[in-house]
Amino acid sequence: MHKQYHLADYPIPDGFQIYRDRVPVMGLTMRKADAAAFCKGTGKQLALEREPSNRHDPNAIRVMGSWKGWFSRKERMLGYVPAEEAAKLVQLGLAERVRPRLLKTYLGTDGFVEIEFQIIGPKDLYRTFSPTPPAKSVTPVEAVFDIEGTLARLDTLTAFLKDEPKLTAKQLEKLRKAHSRETVSRMLETGETYGQASGAPAFLSMPEADFRAHLRSIDNDLAVQLEIVDKACRSYFDTGEIPAPYYPWRIAVILSKLKMKEREREFLACWCRHFAHGIGARYGELVKRAERLGVEVDPNM
Numbered sequence: 329m330h331k332q333y334h335l336a337d338y339p340i341p342d343g344f345q346i347y348r349d350r351v352p353v354m355g356l357t358m359r360k361a362d363a364a365a366f367c368k369g370t371g372k373q374l375a376l377e378r379e380p381s382n383r384h385d386p387n388a389i390r391v392m393g394s395w396k397g398w399f400s401r402k403e404r405m406l407g408y409v410p411a412e413e414a415a416k417l418v419q420l421g422l423a424e425r426v427r428p429r430l431l432k433t434y435l436g437t438d439g440f441v442e443i444e445f446q447i448i449g450p451k452d453l454y455r456t457f458s459p460t461p462p463a464k465s466v467t468p469v470e471a472v473f474d475i476e477g478t479l480a481r482l483d484t485l486t487a488f489l490k491d492e493p494k495l496t497a498k499q500l501e502k503l504r505k506a507h508s509r510e511t512v513s514r515m516l517e518t519g520e521t522y523g524q525a526s527g528a529p530a531f532l533s534m535p536e537a538d539f540r541a542h543l544r545s546i547d548n549d550l551a552v553q554l555e556i557v558d559k560a561c562r563s564y565f566d567t568g569e570i571p572a573p574y575y576p577w578r579i580a581v582i583l584s585k586l587k588m589k590e591r592e593r594e595f596l597a598c599w600c601r602h603f604a605h606g607i608g609a610r611y612g613e614l615v616k617r618a619e620r621l622g623v624e625v626d627p628n629m
Contacts, residue, residue: 371395393405420456426449434562
């Protein structure tokens with residue numbers, strides 16, 4: 329496994345701020361060899377390039393990666409900015425004004441590759457990008473999303489949690505102290521809030537009314553809930569920060585509504601393997617839900 333966080337190596341330029349906190353590079357599976365080489369390389373840099381000739385999406389924005397080779401720098405296309413984000417940047421005229429800031433690279437022993445970045449842009453244009461959002465209506469559970477890709481990612485996460493060794497209390501304490509030191513150092517360096525510096529999702533910093541509206545808008549979106557849980561679970565093994573229980577609860581509810589009981593059971597079994605004893609009522613409710621599906625939860629965790 330090859331996992332790195334990179335924000336300390338890429339300070340935010342003067343006059344810039346974070347527009348989006350955690351953005352995945354899409355389409356990495358089509359370019360695994362180049363993505364893996366980028367993850368293992370040194371002197372890594374990202375760049376964004378418009379691709380208006382793309383016949384599937386004229387708003388497409390490519391993510392280009394470069395790194396040091398033996399004799400010269402290598403540059404390859406790694407994937408794309410998520411379509412929704414790309415469309416927003418293009419339509420607002422910001423595509424050429426923002427920059428990517430490398431956040432994380434992950435290369436698993438099973439060949440799974442993940443690259444995440446932040447979108448940063450000029451402070452004086454931030455309100456163009458992110459005005460106060462209106463309340464959104466609740467999305468039905470039958471909302472359109474890439475069901476095959478989403479379920480494949482769910483299965484990958486379930487397998488990851490099943491295979492990953494459980495952390496001891498001593499290991500967790502060590503990870504949390506190191507993460508706290510890193511977060512405080514980043515706050516001092518960049519002027520970010522604790523939530524931003526710790527890598528928490530950007531929506532957690534919304535005003536309360538907007539935050540609640542956002543939660544309602546994603547409640548039945550399996551792909552979005554999974555993205556939140558996937559990142560939080562993988563981050564746990566780096567930081568010791570236990571993932572919040574609300575989002576795995578929504579995953580279980582959505583799977584139940586979709587009549588995917590076996591996937592729900594497997595997911596909850598692997599979730600409870602690591603997080604059954606989180607503090608709070610919702611963690612207990614997840615355990616009870618798992619037990620109703622026949623999962624035996626270890627009482628001595």
